[in-house]
Amino acid sequence: MTEKSTKAVAAKTAAHKPEAGAEAAAPASSRAMRAAKRRDAIVEAAMEEFIARGFAATRLDDIAKRAGVAKGTIYLHFKDKESMFEELVRTVIVPVVAKLNALPPPTGSVRDLVEAFAGNFLKEVIGTRRGDLVRLIVAEGPRFPAVADFYYREVVSRGVAGMRALIELGIARGEIRDKDLARYPQILVAPAMIAVIWQSLFARHAPLDAQDMLRVHLDLIFGERRTT
Amino acid sequence: MTEKSTKAVAAKTAAHKPEAGAEAAAPASSRAMRAAKRRDAIVEAAMEEFIARGFAATRLDDIAKRAGVAKGTIYLHFKDKESMFEELVRTVIVPVVAKLNALPPPTGSVRDLVEAFAGNFLKEVIGTRRGDLVRLIVAEGPRFPAVADFYYREVVSRGVAGMRALIELGIARGEIRDKDLARYPQILVAPAMIAVIWQSLFARHAPLDAQDMLRVHLDLIFGERRTT
DNA sequence: CATTTATGACTGACTAGTCAGTCATAGTCA
DNA sequence: TGACTATGACTGACTAGTCAGTCATAAATG
Numbered sequence: 001m002t003e004k005s006t007k008a009v010a011a012k013t014a015a016h017k018p019e020a021g022a023e024a025a026a027p028a029s030s031r032a033m034r035a036a037k038r039r040d041a042i043v044e045a046a047m048e049e050f051i052a053r054g055f056a057a058t059r060l061d062d063i064a065k066r067a068g069v070a071k072g073t074i075y076l077h078f079k080d081k082e083s084m085f086e087e088l089v090r091t092v093i094v095p096v097v098a099k100l101n102a103l104p105p106p107t108g109s110v111r112d113l114v115e116a117f118a119g120n121f122l123k124e125v126i127g128t129r130r131g132d133l134v135r136l137i138v139a140e141g142p143r144f145p146a147v148a149d150f151y152y153r154e155v156v157s158r159g160v161a162g163m164r165a166l167i168e169l170g171i172a173r174g175e176i177r178d179k180d181l182a183r184y185p186q187i188l189v190a191p192a193m194i195a196v197i198w199q200s201l202f203a204r205h206a207p208l209d210a211q212d213m214l215r216v217h218l219d220l221i222f223g224e225r226r227t228t
Numbered sequence: 229m230t231e232k233s234t235k236a237v238a239a240k241t242a243a244h245k246p247e248a249g250a251e252a253a254a255p256a257s258s259r260a261m262r263a264a265k266r267r268d269a270i271v272e273a274a275m276e277e278f279i280a281r282g283f284a285a286t287r288l289d290d291i292a293k294r295a296g297v298a299k300g301t302i303y304l305h306f307k308d309k310e311s312m313f314e315e316l317v318r319t320v321i322v323p324v325v326a327k328l329n330a331l332p333p334p335t336g337s338v339r340d341l342v343e344a345f346a347g348n349f350l351k352e353v354i355g356t357r358r359g360d361l362v363r364l365i366v367a368e369g370p371r372f373p374a375v376a377d378f379y380y381r382e383v384v385s386r387g388v389a390g391m392r393a394l395i396e397l398g399i400a401r402g403e404i405r406d407k408d409l410a411r412y413p414q415i416l417v418a419p420a421m422i423a424v425i426w427q428s429l430f431a432r433h434a435p436l437d438a439q440d441m442l443r444v445h446l447d448l449i450f451g452e453r454r455t456t
Numbered sequence: 457c458a459t460t461t462a463t464g465a466c467t468g469a470c471t472a473g474t475c476a477g478t479c480a481t482a483g484t485c486a
Numbered sequence: 487t488g489a490c491t492a493t494g495a496c497t498g499a500c501t502a503g504t505c506a507g508t509c510a511t512a513a514a515t516g
Contacts, residue, residue: 035461054371056284060506070463072508081506139367141429143282152433178452180444186426186436187445190418193425198414201369205380208414216408217415220448224406263495288472298497300474309472462513467506474501483492 039077041067046088051132055085055140085140089147092133097154100162110170111222114188118218121192122210127203131196138197160185175222191217267305269295274316279360283313283368313368317375320361325382328390338398339450342416346446349420350438355431359424366425388413403450419445 045067049058060081064071078084103117125131141148163185170176181187195210202208273295277286288309292299306312331345353359369376391413398404409415423438430436 038462052370054282054284054367056282057371059504064464071506072463073461075507076461135366135370138363138425138429139282142280142363143285148429149433152430156430157434178444178447180447184419184441184444186422187419187441187448190422191412191415193422194414194418197366197421201366201376202380202384205377206385213412213415216406216412219406219408220415266495287470299472300497301495303473304495458516460513460515463509463511465508465510467508469504469506471504472502475499476497478495478497480495481493483490485490486488 035077038067038069038073042069042074042077043088043091046084047092047129047133050085050088051129051136054136055081055143082144086144086146086150089133089137090150092130093151093154096130097158100155100158103162110166110173110175111218114166114170115214115218118192118214119211122195122214125192126196126199126210132200134193134196135200159189163188170222177223178221181221188221266295266297266301270297270302270305271316271319274312275320275357275361278313278316279357279364282364283309283371310372314372314374314378317361317365318378320358321379321382324358325386328383328386331390338394338401338403339446342394342398343442343446346420346442347439350423350442353420354424354427354438360428362421362424363428387417391416398450405451406449409449416449 042063046058046063048066049063052058058081060071060074064074067074074084078087104113107113125134137147137151141151164182167176167182167185167188171179171182191213192210195208195213198208199210270291274286274291276294277291280286286309288299288302292302295302302312306315332341335341353362365375365379369379392410395404395410395413395416399407399410419441420438423436423441426436427438
């Protein structure tokens with residue numbers, strides 16, 4: 001429903017970029033460049049505000065001010081507040097998906113793979129803006145089915161599938177004993193999610209060493225740690 | 229800060245109740261009774277609305293309408309929207325805490341204890357209004373430190389402590405091998421939390437059998453299930 | 457100069473919180 | 487007991503303020 005016009009705007013913006021290569025060598029301040037920069041500024045500012053206040057309580061005036069832009073400018077890039085929010089989530093998540101797809105090929109032990117992956121996840125997500133985005137999606141998801149759907153399709157389902165593949169590999173190689181685990185890859189990821197939420201709600205009361213917790217959890221799955 | 233006036237109202241309401249015993253046998257429709265009923269109606273309606281729309285997007289008019297009460301009445305019971313939200317969370321959570329405190333004495337195997345407890349948790353929380361409340365707290369916590377603090381103090385810290393005690397018992401009895409688990413009772417609870425969130429965000433796309441997932445997770449911790 | 461892009465003052469719809477007035481109930485008195 | 491008065495719970499129209507979205511105008515661009 002709100003899709004059409006929003007897509008149109010996005011398409012227009014995107015369509016401009018390619019020009020840079022061909023006839024317009026004028027780079028730094030071509031219209032398309034400037035437009036894209038502004039869009040990015042708006043997205044970043046909106047991200048910050050939405051995370052801090054939630055969707056309903058965020059004022060477009062504040063986003064505009066933070067982005068160094070007039071309010072009207074926002075409406076050159078987004079149809080309305082709602083579709084801005086939805087597009088924002090897409091924009092921020094897409095590069096994450098790209099990273100997921102460019103996973104390193106399975107070499108080494110499964111445990112090392114999982115450990116490297118999860119360690120990286122914790123470092124890049126917990127306590128960062130991305131972590132807050134996860135919380136934001138949990139918070140606003142029920143009111144924005146489009147956002148929840150998108151997140152499920154692009155991140156959750158892929159993540160679950162990837163984890164399942166890894167678990168099955170682990171079972172095949174005898175590193176993981178419990179065969180049922182493949183039915184619930186969520187168990188593998190659960191502590192990481194908990195850590196993200198814990199961080200933003202309870203860190204002040206009781207800081208949580210996510211990396212260490214992860215280690216303990218993996219010991220549970222792969223058996224006691226080798227002595228290293 | 230907002231405590232005083234709100235408490236005052238609560239105290240007044242409570243103070244009336246005892247009279248019922250003494251001089252006024254008039255029970256069903258004494259003023260105090262009616263007032264208490266109305267307060268309950270408001271709390272329930274507010275719960276519903278806040279869960280459905282979040283704090284900022286909820287209209288007091290809607291709460292009033294749903295509670296079958298005029299808007300002004302709300303202000304006889306609560307100082308303002310904000311402290312209403314905070315009191316609401318307290319009101320709904322207190323009975324849960326009471327239940328936690330009235331835990332059955334530790335008899336039988338630790339696994340059975342944990343299984344019974346967690347099974348009960350899943351049944352009473354997942355897919356119910358209480359589960360939504362958890363999500364609501366995750367959603368609004370950062371903007372309501374008072375709520376997050378309260379929830380941590382009354383529910384999370386007690387829950388964690390209880391789990392830790394159980395884990396230590398399990399270790400002492402040799403049911404649990406991994407001693408490090410006692411350092412992160414969160415791991416024990418993580419899948420349950422994930423299930424709560426999953427339910428309210430992704431159930432439509434991929435329903436999750438929380439009970440079964442729990443079983444697999446407990447197998448991980450206690451070792452493979454006995455044959456039953 | 458024509459066209460595209462940006463601005464921000466403005467509008468109108470919406471809502472938290474108020475308060476003067478109503479009325480069912482509790483208390484008092486004959 | 488019945489009638490009369492006092493109380494305060496309850497109401498909902500109203501106020502003051504907020505904010506998403508618009509649009510006439512200005513700046514930039516080519």
